[in-house]
Amino acid sequence: MIRVSVLGAGGRMGTEVVRALKDAQDMQTALLLGPDDDPSSINPSNTDVAVDFTSPDAVLRNTLTLIGQGVHSVIGTTGWTKERLDQVRQALDGHPGLSVFIAPNFAISAVLADRFAAMAARYFESAEVVELHHPDKVDAPSGTALGTASAIAEARRQAGMGPMPDATQQPDPSRGRVVDGVHVHAVRLRGLNAHEEVLMGNPGEQLTIRADSFERVSFMPGVLLAVRRAGSIPGLTVGLDHYLF
Ligand SMILES: NC(=O)C1=CN([C@@H]2O[C@H](COP(=O)(O)OP(=O)(O)OC[C@H]3O[C@@H](n4cnc5c(N)ncnc54)[C@H](O)[C@@H]3O)[C@@H](O)[C@H]2O)C=CC1
Numbered sequence: 001m002i003r004v005s006v007l008g009a010g011g012r013m014g015t016e017v018v019r020a021l022k023d024a025q026d027m028q029t030a031l032l033l034g035p036d037d038d039p040s041s042i043n044p045s046n047t048d049v050a051v052d053f054t055s056p057d058a059v060l061r062n063t064l065t066l067i068g069q070g071v072h073s074v075i076g077t078t079g080w081t082k083e084r085l086d087q088v089r090q091a092l093d094g095h096p097g098l099s100v101f102i103a104p105n106f107a108i109s110a111v112l113a114d115r116f117a118a119m120a121a122r123y124f125e126s127a128e129v130v131e132l133h134h135p136d137k138v139d140a141p142s143g144t145a146l147g148t149a150s151a152i153a154e155a156r157r158q159a160g161m162g163p164m165p166d167a168t169q170q171p172d173p174s175r176g177r178v179v180d181g182v183h184v185h186a187v188r189l190r191g192l193n194a195h196e197e198v199l200m201g202n203p204g205e206q207l208t209i210r211a212d213s214f215e216r217v218s219f220m221p222g223v224l225l226a227v228r229r230a231g232s233i234p235g236l237t238v239g240l241d242h243y244l245f
């Protein structure tokens, strides 16, 4: 049995993870932590893998604590920057064999949308990302959209493409956040869960790639897969694609 602790267990995702763990034959729930609990209560005597769905403010501290404790992490929480990822890599240096796995999105639809967008990017003059979420989300744009934009930008760079056409000239235009040269727009709307659209255009044609996660259960197969694979790739791994393709 894999003993799994959950940080953020009382939250929207945490609740769903606890439910999924109960249904998984090969896993058992260990500690369930909320914001007032000490992450260093998680250690190898009670936990094999810790799953983090907390908040962008809390996740780095949790992750560094768990590395210090010698426990594998599976993380869905957003808020990662290059600098924060470097801190995790550095902390892992002293812990050979330990793994930290971060996925901006655990839903297969979103992972595939990302992959398709990267494949298509070189063939289109223009590309923009629109992400749409429930209004209780604290960060914008979504971690997924940031990843999609970076993947598009990287594919365009590898294809030797220049900047996208855009004649906007106003001093304060409404064009979303520019991530690595790609415009990313965030919509927050009651009734939505997690959705992303990638728009790509050429003269006279458009490709739309859209992923819709209607319910949080859509993230669970990915979370359980990552828990089962914890430790299989030592060090820091970002993206469920590493386990899928
Ligand atoms: N990678 C993925 O597939 C997905 C990622 N997310 C991300 O997961 C994170 C959480 O999302 P939700 O569950 O919707 O948020 P939420 O606000 O419903 O849940 C977060 C929970 O964490 C708790 N918390 C905050 N700080 C904590 C700490 N230091 N230790 C323990 N618990 C703490 C909060 O009290 C709350 O109960 C967000 O960053 C979100 O973007 C959400 C859905 C899917």
Ligand SMILES: O=C(O)C1=N[C@H](C(=O)O)C[C@H](O)C1
Pocket (backbone or CB within 6 Å): 078, 104, 105, 106, 133, 137, 138, 141, 142, 143, 144, 145, 193, 194, 195
């Ligand atoms: O907060 C959410 O709900 C989600 N967060 C992740 C993100 O920011 O990309 C994943 C998914 O979009 C749901």
